[in-house]
Amino acid sequence: MSEAETINKEYFETQATDLVAQAEEFIVLTPEQYTAAVVKIDEFRAFQKKVHDTFDPLVLAAHKSHKGLTTTRNDLLQPFSGGETLLKGKCDRYDLNQERLRKKEQDRIAAARRKDDEENRKKEADALALAIALEDEGKPEEADAVVEQAVQETSVARAIPTVEAKPNTPTGLLRYQDHWTAVVTNADAVLRVFCIPDQKKLNELAKLNKGQNAPEGVKFENNRTTIRR
Numbered sequence: 088m089s090e091a092e093t094i095n096k097e098y099f100e101t102q103a104t105d106l107v108a109q110a111e112e113f114i115v116l117t118p119e120q121y122t123a124a125v126v127k128i129d130e131f132r133a134f135q136k137k138v139h140d141t142f143d144p145l146v147l148a149a150h151k152s153h154k155g156l157t158t159t160r161n162d163l164l165q166p167f168s169g170g171e172t173l174l175k176g177k178c179d180r181y182d183l184n185q186e187r188l189r190k191k192e193q194d195r196i197a198a199a200r201r202k203d204d205e206e207n208r209k210k211e212a213d214a215l216a217l218a219i220a221l222e223d224e225g226k227p228e229e230a231d232a233v234v235e236q237a238v239q240e241t242s243v244a245r246a247i248p249t250v251e252a253k254p255n256t257p258t259g260l261l262r263y264q265d266h267w268t269a270v271v272t273n274a275d276a277v278l279r280v281f282c283i284p285d286q287k288k289l290n291e292l293a294k295l296n297k298g299q300n301a302p303e304g305v306k307f308e309n310n311r312t313t314i315r316r
Contacts, residue, residue: 090164095141095142099134099137099138099141102134103134106127106130106131106134109127110127110131113127125315127314128316132315136252175261178261180260181256182256182263185255185256188255189253207240207241210237210240210241211237211238211241213237214233214234214236214237215231215234215237216231218230218231218233218234284305289302289305293307293308
């Protein structure tokens with residue numbers, strides 16, 4: 088901040104302190120006090136104009152300089168950020184495809200496991216039925232041998248660990264963060280709790296009706312402001 092700007096700033100701050108203190112002490116209970124308050128409003132407005140006249144040219148010059156530098160910076164950044172985005176998109180598509188393949192393989196492994204479990208249960212059931220038949224024929228030792236063999240075979244099969252399919256994406260290089268969003272496909276089917284009233288249209292209705300005839304579930308409020316004529 089230049090010396091001139093500092094001097095002007097201190098001047099306006101001093102005037103503002105005095106005027107605000109006067110405004111805080113003002114009492115408006117009579118027409119005369121009302122008129123005096125309006126005169127004081129004009130003083131505030133006059134100082135606002137002085138502040139604008141003093142600092143607006145400085146703000147405009149700084150804005151032009153800032154805008155030019157910002158444009159140059161953005162122009163220089165664009166090809167680099169664009170290239171980064173391009174490669175990130177390709178890596179993201181690769182990773183999503185690897186996840187799709189991993190899930191497909193995982194589903195295949197799970198289906199094979201279920202099939203093995205079903206075959207093992209059938210083998211145990213067949214062995215149990217055969218053992219019962221052998222028992223009925225008076226061959227308990229053969230029945231025990233059939234059951235023991237079936238138990239051993241199915242136990243070995245169940246002891247085989249389940250293989251988990253892993254994605255073929257190098258780790259520790261990129262991190263992906265999911266951003267789930269909702270897409271409305273049938274507005275009529277959306278639950279009321281998820282429906283947001285159109286505040287803009289409601290405000291327009293309140294303005295049109297001047298606070299009268301508010302629709303059900305809505306209350307019109309007048310947030311009035313004061314304007315100097």
